[in-house]
Amino acid sequence: xxxxxxxxxxxxxxxxxxxxxxxxxxxxxxxxxxxxxxxxxxxxxxxxxxxxxxxxxxxxxxxxxxxxxxxxxxxxxxxxxxxxxxxxxxxxxxxxxxxxxxxxxxxxxxxxxxxxxxxxxxxxxxxxxxxxxxxxxxxxxxxxxxxxxxxxxxxxxxxxxxxxxxxxxxxxxxxxxxxxxxxxxxxxxxxxxxxxxxxxxxxxxxxxxxxxx
Amino acid sequence: xxxxxxxxxxxxxxxxxxxxxxxxxxxxxxxxxxxxxxxxxxxxxxxxxxxxxxxxxxxxxxxxxxxxxxxxxxxxxxxxxxxxxxxxxxxxxxxxxxxxxxxxxxxxxxxxxxxxxxxxxxxxxxxxxxxxxxxxxxxxxxxxxxxxxxxxxxxxxxxxxxxxxxxxxxxxxxxxxxxxxxxxxxxxxxxxxxxxxxxxxxxxxxxxxxxxxxxxxxxxxxxxxxxxxxxxxxxxxxxxxxxxxxxxxxxxxxxxxxxxxxxxxxxxxxxxxxxxxxxxxxxxxxxxxxxxxxxxxxxxxxxxxxxxxxxxxxxxxxxxxxxxxxxxxxxxxxxxxxxxxxxxxxxxxxxxxxxxxxxxxxxxxxxxxxxxxxxxxxxxxxxxxxxxxxxxxxxxxxxxxxxxxxxxxxxxxxxxxxx
Ligand SMILES: Nc1ncnc2c1ncn2[C@@H]1O[C@H](COP(=O)(O)OP(=O)(O)OP(=O)(O)O)[C@@H](O)[C@H]1O
Ligand SMILES: [Mg+2]
Numbered sequence: 067x068x069x070x071x072x073x074x075x076x077x078x079x080x081x082x083x084x085x086x087x088x089x090x091x092x093x094x095x096x097x098x099x100x101x102x103x104x105x106x107x108x109x110x111x112x113x114x115x116x117x118x119x120x121x122x123x124x125x126x127x128x129x130x131x132x133x134x135x136x137x138x139x140x141x142x143x144x145x146x147x148x149x150x151x152x153x154x155x156x157x158x159x160x161x162x163x164x165x166x167x168x169x170x171x172x173x174x175x176x177x178x179x180x181x182x183x184x185x186x187x188x189x190x191x192x193x194x195x196x197x198x199x200x201x202x203x204x205x206x207x208x209x210x211x212x213x214x215x216x217x218x219x220x221x222x223x224x225x226x227x228x229x230x231x232x233x234x235x236x237x238x239x240x241x242x243x244x245x246x247x248x249x250x251x252x253x254x255x256x257x258x259x260x261x262x263x264x265x266x267x268x269x270x271x272x273x274x275x276x277x278x279x
Numbered sequence: 280x281x282x283x284x285x286x287x288x289x290x291x292x293x294x295x296x297x298x299x300x301x302x303x304x305x306x307x308x309x310x311x312x313x314x315x316x317x318x319x320x321x322x323x324x325x326x327x328x329x330x331x332x333x334x335x336x337x338x339x340x341x342x343x344x345x346x347x348x349x350x351x352x353x354x355x356x357x358x359x360x361x362x363x364x365x366x367x368x369x370x371x372x373x374x375x376x377x378x379x380x381x382x383x384x385x386x387x388x389x390x391x392x393x394x395x396x397x398x399x400x401x402x403x404x405x406x407x408x409x410x411x412x413x414x415x416x417x418x419x420x421x422x423x424x425x426x427x428x429x430x431x432x433x434x435x436x437x438x439x440x441x442x443x444x445x446x447x448x449x450x451x452x453x454x455x456x457x458x459x460x461x462x463x464x465x466x467x468x469x470x471x472x473x474x475x476x477x478x479x480x481x482x483x484x485x486x487x488x489x490x491x492x493x494x495x496x497x498x499x500x501x502x503x504x505x506x507x508x509x510x511x512x513x514x515x516x517x518x519x520x521x522x523x524x525x526x527x528x529x530x531x532x533x534x535x536x537x538x539x540x541x542x543x544x545x546x547x548x549x550x551x552x553x554x555x556x557x558x559x560x561x562x563x564x565x566x567x568x569x570x571x572x573x574x575x576x577x578x579x580x581x582x583x584x585x586x587x588x589x590x591x592x593x594x595x596x597x598x599x600x601x602x603x604x605x606x607x608x609x610x611x612x613x614x615x616x617x618x619x620x621x622x623x624x625x626x627x628x629x630x631x632x633x634x635x636x637x638x639x640x641x642x643x644x645x646x647x648x649x650x651x652x653x654x655x656x657x658x659x660x661x662x663x664x665x666x667x668x669x670x671x672x673x674x675x676x677x678x679x680x681x682x683x684x685x686x687x688x689x690x691x692x693x694x695x696x697x698x
Contacts, residue, residue, distance in 0.1 A: 078692070108692075108695075109692075112691070112692050112695075115605070117604070117605070117691040117692055118691075118692050137609070137610065138609045138610075138611070141604065141607050141608060141609045141610075142607055142609070143607075144605065144606075144607050145606055145607015145608075146607065150605045150606075152602075152605075152695075154598070156598050156599070156601070156602040156605075158289075158292075158599050158602065158603075159296065159599075160289075160292040160293050160295065160296035160599075161289075161292050165288075165292070169285070169289070169606065170606050170607075172281065172285045173285070173603065173606040173607040173608045173612075174606070174607050175281075175607070215606075
């Protein structure tokens with residue numbers, strides 16, 4: 067089991083915005099997190115990645131209970147075990163593509179390995195972009211780089227927050243295909259949060275989050 | 280260690296991404312540091328040089344006028360003299376038992392901007408100088424030249440030259456009275472390096488005083504020894520003039536009354552180098568303080584520029600900050616990354632400042648060298664520089680700490696929600 071949530075209450079300050087009695091996700095599952103805007107999808111992903119802390123309940127990722135980790139340990143844990151893809155791509159504009167990917171390795175505490183970086187980019191048809199800066203890439207290319215970055219450390223869990231909301235239909239499907247391919251290729255579990263109904267059919271499992279009252 | 284190098288390479292990438300702001304901040308800091316360092320270097324060398332040049336001279340007696348001008352012209356050979364005084368007028372004064380030694384100086388001519396100083400051997404001893412090649416002069420029209428004079432003019436023992444009237448270039452010549460170089464002095468690191476020395480009788484001869492052989496320098500030496508004032512000698516001195524006497528007191532107590540007594544007379548003026556140098560630095564003080572304030576303002580502007588730049592970058596790079604945290608960076612590492620940018624700017628600014636300060640001083644020195652008045656070099660280090668560099672670096676560091684702290688405190692969800 068990759069994700070095990072019980073009796074979770076999470077939010078900001080002392081105000082809870084999500085509550086979840088129980089959620090278990092098995093290794094290799096592709097889960098869609100659906101729900102209206104403001105229902106707490108992003109908040110839940112933040113809890114899973116250890117960015118936001120819980121108000122109550124237990125969150126266990128890959129066998130590690132997050133509440134037992136210090137802030138620094140949680141940062142390191144996230145770097146090592148969780149791959150993140152954001153709605154907007156968030157490559158660091160001051161660094162070239164290869165340096166963006168190296169940074170992900172450095173921050174995860176694994177040794178820099180240009181072979182892995184090149185391999186990941188080659189799979190996505192981006193090998194020629196190694197020394198370019200993010201501004202020299204198209205939107206779609208940059209998104210593929212972000213996906214490559216999410217998988218290079220072989221995370222147990224890939225969390226994607228609205229990865230498709232800015233994309234047209236064709237690109238939307240291409241991005242989801244890619245996420246699935248990569249998750250499968252690297253043996254990762256995938257959770258995608260969205261209110262984009264276009265991609266619903268692709269997931270074997272859909273979790274709908276109810277607004278917290 | 281890994282964290283440090285990751286922070287450093289990221290910080291440098293961020294600085295490179297905004298080259299204009301980066302260069303501007305480094306330049307501003309460099310100019311501020313450079314100005315202060317050049318000032319400190321110049322002042323330190325000026326003070327040290329003046330102290331050395333005035334060492335052993337308690338008092339200068341010369342013609343009435345500005346006391347500062349008297350000192351500048353006769354001790355440092357910078358300004359033009361206040362005038363000449365008749366030897367007979369001064370004879371009684373320097374005969375005082377309070378005077379241990381009175382070295383006569385006769386100025387007026389120069390060669391290629393180097394002053395020809397008519398004096399006696401005591402002047403050479405005063406500066407602890409000795410002959411490197413050749414010998415001391417022992418007859419009129421023989422000259423011994425300072426090391427700097429030899430280097431610049433190429434004169435060596437055995438060569439002849441004619442002085443020109445006046446202390447700047449282009450005065451009328453004295454072609455009928457050529458000098459012969461008989462010796463070159465060892466470099467002494469003082470004003471004696473930059474003058475041409477000759478017997479005082481030479482100067483009188485060049486300027487048409489007959490009977491030069493019976494010298495005032497001989498009188499002065501004799502007086503210095505036994506204070507035996509000979510009236511017939513004074514008659515022989517009739518018509519001869521000196522520019523000044525460099526006086527060494529027999530007792531420190533002389534300082535209390537002797538100058539006042541000289542100044543009370545109608546023709547002579549006494550001025551103490553120590554007092555006049557102090558007065559000069561007081562006069563310069565206002566200008567120096569203004570320059571220092573100006574340089575400090577530049578440094579503060581640089582620090583402010585760094586602060587504003589980093590703070591702005593923080594807002595622009597919220598997404599990056601969030602991303603760094605999402606990729607596994609700790610808050611401490613984010614802090615380091617921002618602070619390292621301030622540190623890098625500080626280090627670069629200080630290095631540039633050291634270069635500007637030393638190159639600037641060397642340049643000022645090279646410019647001044649053409650006038651052969653003040654020796655100034657950029658190839659020296661003083662202790663103040665360490666404090667200036669440390670202060671500038673501290674400012675840059677301080678300018679980086681606040682943005683770094685803000686980055687450290689930023690919660691990732693908040694950063695994400697605003698991107
Ligand atoms: N930093 C924050 N501080 C306080 N409340 C917040 C913060 N971020 C989000 N919230 C609130 O928490 C609730 C859930 O927000 P969240 O971003 O998780 O929703 P979401 O389901 O991701 O919405 P969307 O689909 O629009 O992205 C909302 O009511 C929101 O106003
Ligand atoms: Mg959201």
